[in-house]
Amino acid sequence: MISSPIASRSTSAAGNVDRPTVAVVGGGVIGLSAAWQLAESGCQVDLFDDQLGRGASHAAAGMLAPVSEAAYGEDDLLTVGLESARVWPDFAARLGHASGIDVGYRPAGSLLVGHDPQDAAALRRHAALLAGHGLAAEPLTSRATRALEPALSPRTTSGLLVPGDHSVENRSLLRALAVAAERAGAHLHPQRVAVEVQDGRAVGVRTTVGTRHVADTVVVAAGIASGEIPGLPRHAVPLVRPVKGQIIRLAGGAGLLTRTVRALVAGEPVYLVPRESGEIVVGATCEDVGLDGRVTAGATHALLRAAIIVVPEVAELELVESIARFRPTTPDNMPLIGTSCIDGLLLATGHYRGGILLAPVTARAVVDLVHRRPVDPSVEALSPQRFPSPAEVTS
Numbered sequence: 001m002i003s004s005p006i007a008s009r010s011t012s013a014a015g016n017v018d019r020p021t022v023a024v025v026g027g028g029v030i031g032l033s034a035a036w037q038l039a040e041s042g043c044q045v046d047l048f049d050d051q052l053g054r055g056a057s058h059a060a061a062g063m064l065a066p067v068s069e070a071a072y073g074e075d076d077l078l079t080v081g082l083e084s085a086r087v088w089p090d091f092a093a094r095l096g097h098a099s100g101i102d103v104g105y106r107p108a109g110s111l112l113v114g115h116d117p118q119d120a121a122a123l124r125r126h127a128a129l130l131a132g133h134g135l136a137a138e139p140l141t142s143r144a145t146r147a148l149e150p151a152l153s154p155r156t157t158s159g160l161l162v163p164g165d166h167s168v169e170n171r172s173l174l175r176a177l178a179v180a181a182e183r184a185g186a187h188l189h190p191q192r193v194a195v196e197v198q199d200g201r202a203v204g205v206r207t208t209v210g211t212r213h214v215a216d217t218v219v220v221a222a223g224i225a226s227g228e229i230p231g232l233p234r235h236a237v238p239l240v241r242p243v244k245g246q247i248i249r250l251a252g253g254a255g256l257l258t259r260t261v262r263a264l265v266a267g268e269p270v271y272l273v274p275r276e277s278g279e280i281v282v283g284a285t286c287e288d289v290g291l292d293g294r295v296t297a298g299a300t301h302a303l304l305r306a307a308i309i310v311v312p313e314v315a316e317l318e319l320v321e322s323i324a325r326f327r328p329t330t331p332d333n334m335p336l337i338g339t340s341c342i343d344g345l346l347l348a349t350g351h352y353r354g355g356i357l358l359a360p361v362t363a364r365a366v367v368d369l370v371h372r373r374p375v376d377p378s379v380e381a382l383s384p385q386r387f388p389s390p391a392e393v394t395s
């Protein structure tokens with residue numbers, strides 16, 4: 001028989017104003033960042049995840065690339081991405097200090113490269129978009145591009161240097177966040193949970209073995225599973241769906257590249273992200289295939305082929321990992337950060353291709369909301385309330 005003890009911190013119906021209790025559902029980069037910052041802000045934090053750090057955050061390339069990934073019509077995403085990139089150096093330094101783990105923050109910029117006139121035209125269009133936002137980017141000749149990264153193919157004909165985009169080692173980041181969160185007093189529970197809602201208010205979570213944890217606030221940061229968290233009434237379920245990404249890791253590339261290189265190969269984007277360790281991460285596919293988590297020969301082949309076209313010496317490296325995970329995506333590809341239609345329930349999910357980049361601003365917004373402070377203006381456009389709930393649509 002399943003027992004139903006209340007294993008928890010006590011809380012009043014009105015909430016604990018001095019030391020709010022918070023239950024965080026999900027321990028990817030978003031849930032862990034929020035848990036760490038909430039605990040540091042004085043909250044009593046319980047985080048639940050039976051697969052801590054093994055979701056999308058585990059697969060990510062670790063690029064912090066709002067400028068390279070800027071697109072027409074995505075101004076709100078660019079604004080929040082730039083704000084998060086701005087605070088990343090401080091976040092990385094504080095996290096390194098709090099955890100004793102170096103998260104591999106690498107302020108080296110990105111280099112976008114082209115191989116033919118269409119690519120050159122695409123780089124010119126991107127430079128024009130960036131100039132319109134007042135963002136720095138330097139068009140380069142073929143020679144100047146290869147002078148920056150001599151391992152690039154002799155076929156490289158154009159380049160665009162983006163000094164503002166950096167990278168971080170996402171797996172060190174996850175380890176550091178878990179250590180820092182625990183050191184700040186958060187409790188990490190290796191359990192999957194349902195949200196408990198009573199009288200239209202989130203009151204805590206219940207684990208799969210029936211243990212209840214009451215909390216003043218529940219934060220849903222469950223990646224692609226956010227769209228199917230048990231316990232939420234239908235109208236409160238966030239609109240999150242999976243977009244599959246396959247990505248590979250190569251070893252033995254120390255010194256081959258000094259910064260992230262991005263290219264289009266036969267119209268398909270590919271990126272190569274170098275790490276201090278000599279690892280080079282090559283990604284990634286973007287597949288709308290539901291929850292088919294297979295790593296396919298075709299995707300690994302396509303990524304390797306593209307990477308070798310961009311940097312021929314990649315052919316000599318060791319293939320150490322091919323992996324697939326799902327990016328949590330929303331109908332407008334922007335995250336859901338903020339209050340929901342249920343009292344006491346915050347959402348911090350749907351970060352699609354930018355969860356590593358956006359972790360610092362997301363965590364800061366969650367802390368502000370729990371302490372009932374206004375959120376940074378860059379996050380306001382990401383309020384979950386921008387979507388009508390299913391109940392509103394059908395009524």
Ligand SMILES: Cc1cc2nc3c(=O)[nH]c(=O)nc-3n(C[C@H](O)[C@H](O)[C@H](O)COP(=O)(O)OP(=O)(O)OC[C@H]3O[C@@H](n4cnc5c(N)ncnc54)[C@H](O)[C@@H]3O)c2cc1C
Binds near residue numbers: 026050354
């Ligand atoms: C191939 C690939 C490359 C990427 N590259 C980059 C990049 O370079 N830069 C960047 O910024 N972003 C990148 N992303 C996107 C980024 O990885 C995601 O946006 C980010 O990881 C989302 O973090 P998350 O914490 O929301 O989700 P996740 O990391 O998926 O974590 C969600 C967690 O919730 C847990 N969970 C689910 N349901 C429950 C439940 N009921 N109870 C308890 N726990 C639960 C899961 O076990 C999981 O650990 C990439 C993604 C992919 C797939």
